Amino acid sequence: MTADAADATGDGDLPVVELDNVEIVYDRHFLAVQGVSMSADEGDIVALLGPNGAGKSTILKMISGIGRSERGEVTRGRVLYRGENVTNDGANEMVGRGITHILEGRRVFEDLTVEENLRCGLYREGRRFRFDEDDYQIAFEYFPQLEDIMDLKAGYASGGQQQMLVIARALIHRPNLLLLDEPSLGLAPKLVRDIFETLVEINRREDITMLIADQNAKRTLGIADYGYVMENGQIELHDPADELVQREEIKEFYLGTSGEDSRYTDVRHYKIRKRWT
Ligand SMILES: Nc1ncnc2c1ncn2[C@@H]1O[C@H](COP(=O)(O)OP(=O)(O)OP(=O)(O)O)[C@@H](O)[C@H]1O
Incomplete structure (x- = not known):
């Protein structure tokens, strides 16, 4: 839907997707995500960052409905799509709403x-x-x-x-909302740059809202409007992307100092080392 069409339907100011204090549990007992509130506004690119196991994929899967087939369940809070409560709706319904999920690992x-x-x-x-x-x-x-x-x-x-x-x-x-899980994984820096530039072009020209989960913080924040950083199933930090990249903890822990394509895991080791020295 274009911004004009959204205005015409009266939902132009609502986020395309919103999580309100969401808790996600797998297999009825494994708590993967808790207290997560986040949103993506119409036409925005939103970065979801954090290390392995932080809960990024789980969030994308519960938005697209795929999480249900992996025995995941939103046990608290709500997921809203353009203001409509879609918590725990299945993948078919979410695809029908125009949500497309690109899974990790180039399937x-x-x-x-x-x-x-x-x-x-x-x-x-x-x-x-x-x-x-x-x-x-x-x-x-x-x-x-x-x-x-x-x-x-x-x-x-x-x-x-x-x-x-x-x-x-x-x-x-022709999605309205594109969820991308680790699009940079395993790709050479030049390819990542090209693909991310293309994503920006697609976002601008096709008016597709994007939520990108990736460990390559610098690249992802470089194209994002807003960013969330997760650890252990919770949001640790969030801000407009251009402010997030300026924050000391992001520079130090999430972007590292070793080069523009350093990944979170590299600096995570640094962070752990630093804790003990
Ligand atoms: N289908 C599942 N059943 C049970 N536990 C799961 C399932 N999928 C993920 N988890 C667990 O939920 C937690 C969050 O995992 P998730 O895959 O969402 O993290 P992530 O931030 O996307 O990390 P990665 O980059 O490794 O995919 C982890 O502890 C993981 O082991």
């Missing part, structure tokens, strides 16, 4: 070609078997490289091409 269908993988993106509209080349145009517009490898089995594509493919496939859904 391509390895035995299908790049084209067949893209075609899966039409599923939302029930057009899995009826497609037309125009449907791919949005994919090629942002990732022209894909046009040259349409017949390649996705399993043989490089890590960068697979990441482009999963983002392109998500774009074919």
Whole structure:
């Protein structure tokens, strides 16, 4: 929905997604997330940062509804989508609302070609078997490289091409809200830079709100409007991204001093060392 359309429906000022004091439990007893309140406004890119196990993926999964199939449950608080209470709604309903989740680990269908993988993106509209080349145009517009490898089995594509493919496939859904889990994982710095620049372009031109969970704090805050930092299932810090990068604890612990692409885990070790020295 464009900003104008949102205004016309009267929900222009509501966040696209909002978590209100949310607690998430797996298997009825494992407390993964507690007391989390956060939101993403229309058209924003929001960064969700933190180390392994902090709870970033869990939050994305409960927003997209996928968490339910992993025996995750919001046991306290509420998840709102454009003001509507969608707490514990399933993945089908969330896809129907225009939420697309790009899971960690570049989940391509390895035995299908790049084209067949893209075609899966039409599923939302029930057009899995009826497609037309125009449907791919949005994919090629942002990732022209894909046009040259349409017949390649996705399993043989490089890590960068697979990441482009999963983002392109998500774009074919024409989402309102795109959830990205670790898009920089395992990619060379130059590729991460290119992909993040493309995400900004997509955000601006397609008016897609994005929530990006990543450990590459510098890159992610570099493109984000707002950032949240998680540890042990809770939000430790949050601020507009340009203010967050200036904060001492972020500079010291989350961005490190060893180079622009240092990841949280590198500085986490530093933080632990520092505690004991
Ligand atoms: N399906 C599941 N069942 C039970 N516990 C889970 C499940 N998924 C995650 N957890 C646990 O919930 C906690 C938060 O994990 P989560 O994957 O959300 O963290 P994360 O910040 O995304 O880290 P990573 O970057 O490693 O994915 C961890 O302790 C994890 O072991």
